[in-house]
Amino acid sequence: MAASNMKDVKRRIKSVESTMQITKAMQLVASSKMRRAKERAEAVHPFFESVFQVMCDVSRDHDFTSVYTKKKFKNSTLMIVIAGDRGLAGGFNHNVLKMAEARAEEIIGTGGEIRVMAIGKKAVEYFEKRSYDLTDRFPNIAEGIDLTDVMEIAENIIERFRLGDFDAVELVYTTFVSAMTQEPNQLRILPLENLDYIGDKHPSTIYDPSPEEVFDGMIPQYLCGMLYSAIVDSYASEQAARRTAMESASDNASEMIDNLSLLYNRARQAQITQEITEISSASINK
């Protein structure tokens, strides 16, 4: 191998090394963000469980009707899709967006109407390019998530649900199973069904002013808790996915560096051997 070729190999090693520095850094950043996001995701549980418990209590203690438990009649659905704000997270965005699109097609296939609320820049970009009715866009809210923002989104949804803009709300997001696995998930959040009837009745419980009003008044808390936990869950998954992706990128880079170094050393040795041969043959011929 000629000297110029050796220079090329040296340059490639340098460039792979600097890429590896970046992926290593991203991996570390993602793993520390993941840890914090996981803590936040876990902190929602007591709140959400209590809200859900009260809703179950109400529906167990009394027969009542609420607009939030009515079966749908118009077959018009609001689909809330939560994806990431950035790429370079392996299949994270792709998986959840594919699931959302498949679900949307399924609803349209059965003659339903669909509206999309996109949370996260990648979700916004994805649905803007396609022919769905994208009614709400919330890019860049997951990282520094603020409860008042989530409450506003929840109130907005409730207002439109009451006005009959849509009669079902579904959520597509990614749930954090473990640091290695994150799964896209879909669930229906409105109308409410399958409220648990387990437990004893407590007919003596006072609902002020009435069970119906208490139930309806709890819906904003329910929706807010649900959305908040889904956004935080999805954010933790994004960081976990990015960490894994960057870890394997770093591994690949270090493997590439090993191969290139071997190539470089062989070339260097070959060059030295050649030089020695040239010198010795020159001295013999003297």
Add this chain to the structure above:
Amino acid sequence: MTPYNIKVLTPEKIFYEGSTEQIIAKTASGNVGILAGHSPYVANLVASELRIKIDGSFRSAAVSDGIIKVSVDGTVTILSSAIEWSDEIDVARAEKAKAYAESKMKEHASQKEFDLAEQKLKRALNRLVVAQKR
């Protein structure tokens, strides 16, 4: 007064967990005071001041809409998406939210937007009022 257990939860954290002697909260139908041994009770809270008596003196907190529940075993749970002790309220932020909501209401937008802005204004005003009681 007999103390009893109370838990105040938000989606972000457990805001307060401990014992109290009395709670004064505002529900849709007016102020309620809860002492130990209250019968099971569930009500919605409106944006208001929540007062919790701890060791003989009341502490104030600004609560946005929420739920108050007295369980069968006598413990009280308060659930709210936003709650702050009066001495932790960010007045500048509340002022900003108030100004924003007012300008939104003057825009003569749709009824839906007006309602949302009105709720926002209510919450901001409540936080300002409670903040003055520190």
